Amino acid sequence: MRFEVLGNDARTRARRGRLHLAHGTVETPVFMPVGTQATVKGMTTEQLQSLSVQILLCNSYHLMLRPGPETVAKLGGLHGFMKWDRPILTDSGGYQVFSLNKFRKVSDDGVTFQSHLDGTTYALTPENSMDLQVALGADIIMPLDDCLAYPATPEAAALSMRRSMDWAGRCSKRFRELMPEGQSLFGIVQGGVYPDLRKESAGRLVEIGFPGYAIGGLAVGEPNTEMYEVIEQVEPSLPEDRPRYLMGVGTPEDLVECVGRGVDMFDCVMPTRHARNGWLFTADGHIVIKHAEYKADERPIDEACRCPVCAKHSRAYLRHLFMAGEILASVLNTIHNLYFYLDTMERIRQFIEFRRFDELLAQVRKRAIRRT
Amino acid sequence: MRFEVLGNDARTRARRGRLHLAHGTVETPVFMPVGTQATVKGMTTEQLQSLSVQILLCNSYHLMLRPGPETVAKLGGLHGFMKWDRPILTDSGGYQVFSLNKFRKVSDDGVTFQSHLDGTTYALTPENSMDLQVALGADIIMPLDDCLAYPATPEAAALSMRRSMDWAGRCSKRFRELMPEGQSLFGIVQGGVYPDLRKESAGRLVEIGFPGYAIGGLAVGEPNTEMYEVIEQVEPSLPEDRPRYLMGVGTPEDLVECVGRGVDMFDCVMPTRHARNGWLFTADGHIVIKHAEYKADERPIDEACRCPVCAKHSRAYLRHLFMAGEILASVLNTIHNLYFYLDTMERIRQFIEFRRFDELLAQVRKRAIRRT
Secondary structure, X not given: OEEEEEEEOOOOOOEEEEEEEOOEEEEEOEEEOEOOOOOOOOOXXXXXXXXXXXXXXXXXXXXXXXXXXXXXXXXXXXXXXHOXXXXXXXXXXXXXHHHHOOOOEEOOOOEEEXXXXXXXXXXXXXXXXXXXXXXXXXXXXXXXXXXXXXOOOHHHHHHHHHHHHHHHHHHHHHHHHHOOOOOEEOEEEOOOOOHHHHHHHHHHHHHHOOOOEEEOOOOOOOOHHHHHHHHHHHHHHOOOOOOEEEOOOOOHHHHXXXXXXXXXXXXXXXXXXXXXXXXXXXXXXXXXXXXXXXXXXXXXXXXXXXXXXXXXXXXXHHHHHHHOOOXXXXXXXXXXXXXXXXXXXXXXXXXXXXXXXXXXXXXXXXXXXXXX | OEEEEEEEOOOOOOEEEEEEEOOEEEEEOEEEOEOOOOOOOOOOXXXXXXXXXXXXXXXXXXXXXXXXXXXXXXXXXXXXXXOOOOOEEEEOOHHHHHHHOOOOEEOOXXXXXXXXXXXXXXXXXXXXXXXXXXXXXXXXXXXXXXXXXXXOOHHHHHHHHHHHHHHHHHHHHHHHHXXXXXXXXXXXXXXXXXXXXXXXXXXXXXXXXXXXXXXXXXXXXXXXXXXXXXXXXXXXXXXXXOOEEEOOOOOHHHHHHHHOOOOOEEEOOHHHHHXXXXXXXXXXXXXXXXXXXXXXXXXXXOOOOOOOOOOOOOHHHHHHHHHOOOHHHHHHHHHHHHHHHHHHHHHHHHHHHOOOXXXXXXXXXXXXXXXX
């Protein structure tokens, strides 16, 4: 893996970069659509390619339970299994164990939990999370971490962060033993909303040494402003020459705000999940397609949008599909929302290239105020 | 509308034809995928076009209830509403009233029923079923008919058939009053499994005069052999120069058998519904994709198939998508099954062109025996 910083913005921390991975080159800042179970829900790989998706995220947790790492490995890893030949990132599963399992048990060694599908007991350790992700074969893999509930006391946040840092060291060790070809392991900064803990965490990760650094434990319920502050506090501790990945974020406005604070990579279920719920992004905010006002509305979702759905379909038809519970509602809505996100990233990259990212930030903030 | 018989097979009743409709030309024999609610479940119109779908069937019943004919008409009829620019056929809704409504009341005037969605009472008459289908704007529309349960006594079948023939006359009258541009009304032969009744029905329809004739009331539970016999009995009563449409049929074998008995047009939910249930057609019968034997099977659904799904995806991946309840399972399975049906029709047309359709019939029968 190689990361180039192509250029920095004039008045913000935004930077334009290029990430060279085993399955291709990724222009950053980049948004990674989420393909939880080795599929971005409702999308064929051809549709994802025509949307210019550069890199996907898949969830190790779900794939560990079904179809299992052996099956994926036998079919040639995730790339062969889902027939996606561009880069993939897998998370460690730590977050899903935290969010989907009531009966998990965390110790210093790792976490045991029961499958949300059939109750089978599984154990995830830093070491076997590396084995799992090496079997899945993504270009970028993530260390197992201990996920913290929000809000958390400084004591709880410190304990959890230090455990995660120990695990990061064990992941790194196991990863170096395995030496998987074409894969890179990132580190994840933890520490809740506490600047000292975040700084300590970043320091420990940099000491271990990773080719990229994620900021974890955000977008878990804290106000946006608090999230932005944490990024501002963490950013100076992260090496300039390594990509920074903000996990699980966020709204289109979040993307712009966080790029301005130095973030290079994002993933979020928001565009795809909201699409299936009929929440569609537009330049002026969003529309909820089920609303009766769209029953006979001949206009596209967003008159300013150049996506294939807006080029063709009316709100009336999309509302009908949604009300009728049709699969095509999910498909078309997902195409639109992903296009919106990827187009936002494209504009972000262009504004940085012109070293005028502050203008995009100002536009986005003005529009947000106009809507309130 | 204009129908040409391009050629007849040498040793069967099969014929190769061409149907000129307002929205394009249809090569017959043809299979019409079902787009119940103005969408073939899971398919974009681009995907349908790339599968070479020539003509779709939509259900008036469902569209009457939701979004309603006014909405569809305002958006430019079904073609404008769903952005499908090739031909469409709508049924009258009579069959859905029969199959989806426990509390329907049929009289000589028409049928009243409660919406299966919200209980609202609706009335369908021969006249307003024409108004409805003219609002929807399909190239081919169908008269309201009285649907008969199977089995039925000769008396019940006679009553129902004669009522349907009265309605066909009223539909024809209303249709001629409306004179909708670019639309054609077919007749539907009824009469259950009784040759005399079928003959009487065909005679009455021919007397009224339609540009095409459907055979209704089949594929409702009778054995295949009985269905084939009815077609053989009806066929001589239908004008040679008009297309014949067998409603709601059937398996790939049924298509071949019925083409050999003179049928030109088919529609059926089987390829699309079976796809969503994981039942996938192959040259050697079918596979049920959820079976454990496919868990790590690297082969495509059908090694002889040239569809885009078989060109790319393994049974293992398709099984995973199905087991995980993923939308993409429905999408990919539907592409495959529709390709299989449309490819079967393509082969049917080729064998007729070579005047050797009996050879295809023999192949299909031999394969069916080999499987049992």
